[in-house]
Structure formats: structure tokens, C-alpha cells
Amino acid sequence: MAKIKFIQFYKTLDKKSARDFRKFTESNYFNMGRDFSDLLAETERLKNKELSSREFIKSISGSLKLSQRTVWNRLHELMKIAERYVAISTLEKNKIQFDNLAGQYFLDNQAYNLFNQKYKANVKAFNKSRKGLDSFQRFYEVLQTGGFYNIYNNQFESYAKNLTDQITYHSVSYMVNHYLHLTELLQRENITAEDLAEKGLSFLTDDTVENFLNTLKDQKELHGVVSFHYYIYKAFLNIDDDLYYYYAVQSFNNVYDKINDAYRAMFYQILINYCIERTNRGDFKYYNNLFELYSKKLDDGIIDDLRVGNFPVNNFRDYIFVALRLKKIDWIRWFIEKFSPELPESIREDEVNLSYGLVNYYELDHEKALKYLNLVKGDNYIHYTDSKSYKLRIFYETRQYEEALMELDNYKHYLRTHKEIPDAYKKTFKFFIAEYSKLIKIRLKDDTESAELLKRELGSKSQTAARQWIIRKLGEIKA
DSSP: OOOOHHHHHHTTOOHHHHHHHHHHTTOHHHHTTOOOHHHHHHHHHHTTSOOOHHHHHHHHHHHHTOOHHHHHHHHHHHHHHHHHHHHHHHHHHOHHHHHHHHHHHHHHTTOHHHHHHHHHHHHHHHHHSOBOTTHHHHHHHHHHHHHHHHHHTTOHHHHHHHHHHHHHHHHHHHHHHHHHHHHHHHHHSOOOHHHHHHTTOOOSOHHHHHHHHHHTTTOHHHHHHHHHHHHHHHHHHTTTOHHHHHHHHHHHHHHGGGBOHHHHHHHHHHHHHHHHHHHHTTOTTHHHHHHHHHHHHHHTTOOHHHHSOOSSOOTHHHHHHHHHHTTOHHHHHHHHHHHGGGSOHHHHHHHHHHHHHHHHHHTTOHHHHHHHHTTOOOSSHHHHHHHHHHHHHHHHHTTOHHHHHHHHHHHHHHHHHOTTSOHHHHHHHHHHHHHHHHHHHHHHHTOHHHHHHHHHHHHTSOOOHHHHHHHHHHHTOOO
16 A cells, blocks of 8 residues: 555545645645646546555656656645645634634734724624534634733723633633543543542542533533533443433533534534443443434434444444344334445445344344345454354354354354454454353253253343343243
């Protein structure tokens, strides 16, 4: 794979962004009179080919009749233009930051009338806008420039009011990010409140936060975002306490129409992560909460998580498993048909085949389920292990025990040879293999006593969907 910086950048662009960038390079201000159109056309042609850097340069050199050193130089120049494109296009998407930079220039050059016009327009735009995660920090920066203007023009009463607003927005921005980071930490590490205190990360007391929230009671946007991040942090910290989760949901609902889609997507994902953690702990009523969040998220058109090829698998799978848990088969078929085209091409086929395989399995059409599961190539370990696990279930339920034992050997070999699988996942898969092996032996002997013993043993452990299936099958064994 080519490790050329510009090629790595160009691969990040979708079709529209690639068109915009090519147009951007046509500006003499940025290209210094250089025509990059042929080079960009060659880059577009070669970008998805598995070429080394050397091969990439050699191919372009031959096509354009340029020396390899010239091609390297042109790609270096394009990377400089790319950085300017990123900076400008990012600023254009954040009008408050863009206008504040212009206002700062006017202020620094004592063009106070121009600054004041820009400042008032910026405040008005902020008040009318739907807010994102960084909006409060950006507006705090706007207020800072307004404070300097007040000082330069001897407007001391206005400056005092401005300082109060600065404190408010700076505090909101700090607390939002503070609790966002703590929530992330709680999701990634097995830590307690005492651990957080030792790390010096929880110096804000509950009383301090509640008092601050009380000062924001007349400012719906500010109160909503701070209370959401605070309550969802408390929910993860006190994972078995439902109350804080529902407080967070209420805060989300209160600020729902005041925040932009990117911020909404973050709110949804944090709530979804909490519900997943509760289901992992055996609190299966949270599958209903998950399904409600997924459905509302789709209704809002927030589907960027489906378009991203996250390794090892896309979030598409999570929608399917939650709906299967609730036996919403018709909904799943609708979901696959409507949203599978949004999936990255590299994983789409496996996701769709696996999903239809699971649907047919739950509809007890084992033959059709196997047909779809056998089509899963399993280029990543999640797709592979999901398809293997359900094929093993089918072989057991259709009494194809020899096929089951052969599939089991393939599964074991795969886990031994694929070092990229994280230990936590590998441990889960190995548990299933061990328990499935015991189930097969008990089934072949119709050993009801061993079935009952294993059933009691598994029932005392945290129950995954796979373990629940084994428990059900053990209960079906009769002497």
C-alpha cells in the first residue's frame, strides 16, 4: 500500500469532496500557476489499487511522461494545497469560528466599527444555531474578543456583563468535556469512584454540579447539555442504578431540538453504550431501550455509523442482533433492504449474508440459513465467528453431529492461527467452543444427569445469548 501522504489524504475524500478539491486546486492563489489536473486524474485512477509507493510513482511517471523525482515534487506540492483545503473547508463549516477570526483581525487593527458589526452578527448567529460539542468553547472565544472591545472603548458596565457570560460559557465547555472524558474512561477501564478520585479526576462534587446546574435553570441549552453529560457519567459510575440513565434521557429530550446532528449522534451513542453494558450484565429489559434508541436514531436520519467501515465490523450488526433478541423479524428485513446500501462496499456482502442467515435461522428455515451463512467470506474475525457459531447451532439442531465436530475443529484452528483477535474476544469464543463440545458429548449419550449439572453451572454465570442457547438445549435432553 502506498504510504505517500497525498495519496493517503486523497483516499479519505468521497466523490463530492474529491470534486471540490480538484476545483480548489484550479485556483492560481493556491496552485501558483501549476496545472495539476492530469496528476489528479492519474491519482483517481490508481487510488484503489494495491500499489507500493514505488509502484505508484513509477506508474504515474510513465503515464504522464514525467521523471519520478518530478512526480514526487508535484505530490508534495499537492499535499501542501490539501492542508489548506482542509483548513479552509473546516472553517467554512464552522461559521462562528470563521467570523471570529475575521473579527479578531478587525479588533487587532482597530477597525472597531467593522468588528462591532461582525461581533453582533456572530452573537445572533450563535443564538439561532443548533449547538455542537465545540459550540460553547467557540462562543466563549467570541465573548473574549467582545470583552477586549469593551475595554478598548471604555465600556466597563458592558465588560462586567461580558465577563459573567465568559465565565458561564467557559464553565459549560469545561464541564461538558470533563464529564465526557470521564464517561469515556469509565467505558474503557474497570475503575471505581475511588480510582477516579486518586487520579485527581473527580474533584467536582455532586453539590458543586447541582449548584451550577441551578444557575442554568433559565438557559435550556446550557442546562440540558451539562446535565446530560453529568447524569450519563453518574450512570456509568453507578452502573446498576437506573435512575441516572433516565435522568440523562430526560436531559437529552429537553435539549434534543437545540443541538445539531453530530452532537445528537454522540448523545445517542453514549446512551446506546450504556444500554449495551446493562444487557451484557444480564439486564435484558435494556434491549427494549436499545431498540427504541436505534429506531429513533434511524428516524432522525443519523446513519453515518453505518457508512463507516469500522474494524473489525460495522455497527449494522448491532441493529440486527438487538432486533433479533426482540423477535422483530419484519423490522429486520425492512432494515436490511433500506440501509444495507449505505454500508461500505468492502463489508456489505458479508453483512447482508450474515444478517439473512440469522433471520432464516430464527425463522427455523435451517436450509436457507446455511445457504446464506456459507456465503459469508469472513474477512474479519467477527463475521467469521458469528457465521461459525450459528452454523454450529444449526448442525446441532438438525442432528448433523459429524458436521458439527468438523466445524468445531475448523473454529479451533482459526482461533489458534489468527493473532489479531483480541484476548477478550478470543476468551468468549473459546468458552462457547468448550461448552458446545460438552453439549455434543452429553447429547450423544443422552446423559440427563450431566446435562442438569452443566445447566446449573452455566446458569450461575453471566449469560450471553450463546450460553442461553446451550442452557435451553441442555434442558431439552431426555434419557
